[in-house]
Structure formats: C-alpha cells, structure tokens
Amino acid sequence: MKKSIDTILQSVDYPEVKLDIHQQALKKSLLEQYGKKRGGDKPFMKRNVFRFAALGIMSIALIGVITVTTLLPKTPEVQAQEIVSNAMNHIVKLSDEERKVLESKIKADLQGSLAEAQQAEDLTVVPEEEIKRVDPPKEVDNKDVFMFRKGSEDVQPIAPSGDMGNAVPGTKIAFSGDVMAPHGVKVLRYTDPQGRKVILGINEQNEPVMKMMMLRKEDLNNLPKTKEFHLRQDQ
Amino acid sequence: MEIQYEKDLVERAKNDPDAFSELFDFYYPKILNYSLRRLGNIDVSKDITSQVFFKVLNKLPKFTWDISFSSWVYKIATNEIYDFYRSPKNKVTSLEYLQTVGFEPEDLHDIETELIAAEQEVERHQLFLEVQKHLLQLDLSYQEIISLKYFEKKKIKEIAEITGKKEGTVKSLLSRGLEKLRSLMLNTMDMQLNREKNVIKVKAE
Numbered sequence: 001m002k003k004s005i006d007t008i009l010q011s012v013d014y015p016e017v018k019l020d021i022h023q024q025a026l027k028k029s030l031l032e033q034y035g036k037k038r039g040g041d042k043p044f045m046k047r048n049v050f051r052f053a054a055l056g057i058m059s060i061a062l063i064g065v066i067t068v069t070t071l072l073p074k075t076p077e078v079q080a081q082e083i084v085s086n087a088m089n090h091i092v093k094l095s096d097e098e099r100k101v102l103e104s105k106i107k108a109d110l111q112g113s114l115a116e117a118q119q120a121e122d123l124t125v126v127p128e129e130e131i132k133r134v135d136p137p138k139e140v141d142n143k144d145v146f147m148f149r150k151g152s153e154d155v156q157p158i159a160p161s162g163d164m165g166n167a168v169p170g171t172k173i174a175f176s177g178d179v180m181a182p183h184g185v186k187v188l189r190y191t192d193p194q195g196r197k198v199i200l201g202i203n204e205q206n207e208p209v210m211k212m213m214m215l216r217k218e219d220l221n222n223l224p225k226t227k228e229f230h231l232r233q234d235q
Numbered sequence: 236m237e238i239q240y241e242k243d244l245v246e247r248a249k250n251d252p253d254a255f256s257e258l259f260d261f262y263y264p265k266i267l268n269y270s271l272r273r274l275g276n277i278d279v280s281k282d283i284t285s286q287v288f289f290k291v292l293n294k295l296p297k298f299t300w301d302i303s304f305s306s307w308v309y310k311i312a313t314n315e316i317y318d319f320y321r322s323p324k325n326k327v328t329s330l331e332y333l334q335t336v337g338f339e340p341e342d343l344h345d346i347e348t349e350l351i352a353a354e355q356e357v358e359r360h361q362l363f364l365e366v367q368k369h370l371l372q373l374d375l376s377y378q379e380i381i382s383l384k385y386f387e388k389k390k391i392k393e394i395a396e397i398t399g400k401k402e403g404t405v406k407s408l409l410s411r412g413l414e415k416l417r418s419l420m421l422n423t424m425d426m427q428l429n430r431e432k433n434v435i436k437v438k439a440e
Contacts, residue, residue, distance in 0.1 A: 004417075005413050005416060005417040005420070006413065008362075008366070009366065009381070009385040009413075010385065011362075012360075012362050012363050012366055012385070013360055013362065013363065014268075014272060014360065014363055014386055015268070015271065015272070015356050015357045015359070015360045015363060016264075016268055016356075017267065017268060017271060017277065017353040017356050017357065018264065018353070019267060019277075019281055019346075019349050019350070019353060020349070021346055021349050022281055022285075022346055022349065023260075023263050023264075023267075025346075026259075026263070026284075026285050026288060027256060027259055027260070027263075030255070030259060030288055030289065030292055031252050031255070031256065033289070033292055034252045034255055034292060035252070
C-alpha cells in the first residue's frame with residue numbers, strides 16, 4: 001500500500017499557476033529596494049560622492065602631516081631618537097659574529113646601550129660644532145682616543161666604556177677639542193642611569209661604533225691604580 | 236539552469252540588479268507554486284512568495300555556498316510557510332506587508348482577475364486537491380518533506396539541505412509521513428464507501 005501511495009503521489013498532476021502581473025509588480029518593487037540598499041545608478045553616485053569627499057579630506061590631511069614632518073626641521077632630540085631607533089632595527093638583523101665584532105669595538109653591550117640611550121630623558125644629537133672630525137681608522141682607535149669637555153677647569157678624561165681600567169685617576173690634561181669622532185659618525189649624548197654623561201657614536205650603516213663616558217670623581221677613585229693610562233693629547 | 240551559470244549569476248546578483256532580475260524570474264514561479272501546493276491558497280501563496288523574495292534580496296550579500304542557491308531559496312520559502320502556519324498573526328493578507336516594503340500594485344482589479352484564474356487552474360486538479368486535503372492534516376515536518384519530494388521533485392540530499400535535517404532523518408520522516416498519509420486516505424475512502432453504501436441501502440429501503 002506504501003507503494004501505491006507513492007504511485008498516487010507520483011501520478012498527481014500538480015497545478016502550475018502563473019501570476020504575471022504580480023510577478024512584474026513584485027520585481028519592480030524588489031529592484032527599487034535593491035537600488036536603495038546597494039545603490040543603483042543615482043544612489044551609487046550619491047554614496048560615492050561622499051566617499052570621494054572623505055577620501056579627499058583624508059588625503060589632504062595626510063599630505064599636510066607628511067609636509068609638516070618632512071619640511072619642518074627636527075629637533076636634535078627627535079633626530080637622536082630616530083638614529084637610535086634605526087640602529088636598534090639594524091642590530092637585530094646582525095649575526096652573532098657581527099654583533100661580537102661591534103661589541104668588542106665599543107666595549108659595551110649593543111642592545112643594552114641603545115636601550116639605555118632610548119630611555120634617557122636627555123638623549124640628543126651633539127651639535128656638529130662641538131665635534132672634531134677625524135679620519136678613521138688611523139687616528140681613531142679606542143685604545144688611544146679620548147675626548148674631553150672644552151673649557152672645563154677641572155678637566156676630566158672621557159674613557160671608552162668597559163675600558164676604564166686604562167684611565168689614570170687625577171690626570172689633568174689641557175685640551176682644546178670637544179668630541180672627536182670619525183667622519184659620518186652621528187654623535188649622540190645622554191645621561192646614563194648612574195648619572196654619567198655618555199657619548200654614543202653610530203655610523204652611516206646604523207651600527208654603534210663608539211661609546212664613551214665622562215668619568216666622575218667617584219668613578220676615577222674606583223679605578224685600579226696599577227694600569228697604565230694611555231692618553232693621546234690633542235695638540 | 237546550469238549550475239556554473241547559476242553560480243556566476245548569483246555572485247553577480249549581489250551587485251548587479253539585472254542579474255538579480257534574472258534569478259527572480261527563474262525562481263518566482265517555482266516558489267509561488269511550491270507555496271501554493273503547500274498552502275492551497277493562491278492569495279496567501281502570492282504574499283508568502285513576495286516575503287521570500289524580499290528576504291532573498293536582503294540576505295543575498297551574505298549568501299555563502301554552504302548549500303546550493305536553489306536549496307537556499309527553498310529553505311527561506313519553507314521557513315516562511317512554517318512561520319505562516321505557526322503564527323496566527325501572519326494569517327492576514329500580506330498586501331499590507333508588501334505595501335510597507337514598497338509594493339504598489341498598479342491595478343488591484345487585474346491582480347484579482349489573475350488570482351481568480353489561478354484558483355480556477357488549481358480547481359481543475361482534483362486529485363491534487365484530494366491529496367493536499369489529507370496532507371494538510373499531517374504534522375508540518377511530514378508535510379514539508381512529502382511536498383518537497385513529490386510536488387517539487389527534490390532529491391533526498393536537497394530536502395536535507397532545505398529542511399536542515401540529516402538525510403537519514405529525511406528518509407525516515409518520509410517513510411512515516413507516507414504511512415500516515417496512506418492511513419488518512421484509506422479512512423476517508425472507507426468513510427466514503429460506507430456513506431455510499433448507506434445511501435444505496437436507504438434508497439433500497
């Protein structure tokens with residue numbers, strides 16, 4: 001009997017009606033809705049006029065920001081932060097070996113030094129007029145290049161960090177220069193967490209190539225007295 | 236409609252009213268007649284069909300191909316019919332509803348004439364009306380599946396997509412539904428036979 005109900009249902013002639021007027025009216029109304037929802041020709045243009053206007057305003061604002069940031073002179077503090085940031089980006093790409101070479105050159109931890117500079121409140125670029133440019137590598141060697149503050153009555157030696165053992169406490173030397181650095185090296189200055197003035201040099205490849213610090217009395221007093229102090233006197 | 240062609244058309248219809256028009260023209264008669272066979276009332280079927288296509292229009296941008304487009308449209312229609320049966324408030328003529336969404340019949344008289352012609356067309360199918368009369372006494376889940384299988388000639392897989400049921404469930408619902416429909420029809424036939432016998436008996440006396 002189940003088969004017969006199946007047969008009956010299969011054999012039924014089902015009605016197939018047409019409602020052409022309703023179909024056309026409904027289509028018309030659907031297309032009107034379509035236009036409102038997704039934008040037909042006019043709504044599309046209207047919607048996009050606002051989009052283009054918004055885009056235009058944003059573009060003008062963006063151009064303004066770029067102009068202001070590129071054309072206005074940057075302060076030494078901003079420049080210093082940029083230099084340190086570029087150096088940070090550079091050193092993360094270095095191999096372990098390349099990093100060791102650089103660290104032995106500046107006798108300091110690369111990343112730590114840059115982080116320290118970045119966090120210092122007084123990080124700035126040393127003005128060019130305070131720098132004595134020299135030609136590397138002959139004249140520049142961490143072993144014998146030291147820098148002094150100009151015009152200070154109590155002349156203080158500035159020693160390469162990590163190499164303070166070579167300084168001779170209490171040595172007073174007449175000095176006419178400010179900061180000695182190779183050409184192309186950007187020279188930054190900041191105060192480290194221990195209160196010492198630090199000079200950080202970063203070359204054109206964004207590699208930190210020198211780190212010097214101004215030794216204070218207490219630093220000098222803590223130095224071992226047996227070491228020979230190599231000092232190159234600026235003539 | 237060829238599957239690939241339909242796929243392209245559906246994707247285009249998301250942003251192209253002409254493509255949407257083509258889809259509408261293809262599916263309108265299918266959904267109208269599906270509703271009519273389910274409900275038996277051309278006026279309500281017309282309104283249900285309108286609601287289905289407004290939903291298709293609104294939901295089309297979010298349509299993904301989890302199921303075929305055809306199954307998706309039928310699913311919307313099936314849900315609309317389900318809501319119609321379940322919610323008495325929907326049992327009003329939806330012309331008001333259509334007017335709220337922008338439907339403006341140009342000539343109500345023409346529509347009425349068209350509906351009368353459609354009713355007459357339905358009335359010509361006496362066997363269908365007989366089956367439908369019994370079918371409407373079944374639970375909605377049986378009605379759905381039997382209608383889709385026999386009225387719309389859908390495969391089990393398609394019915395599963397439309398109703399959101401597993402194919403096994405569809406098969407067992409179909410089997411049980413047919414059994415119930417058969418019983419109902421047999422009872423009616425018995426009652427008719429008995430009635431006819433009684434009439435003959437009375438006449439003989």
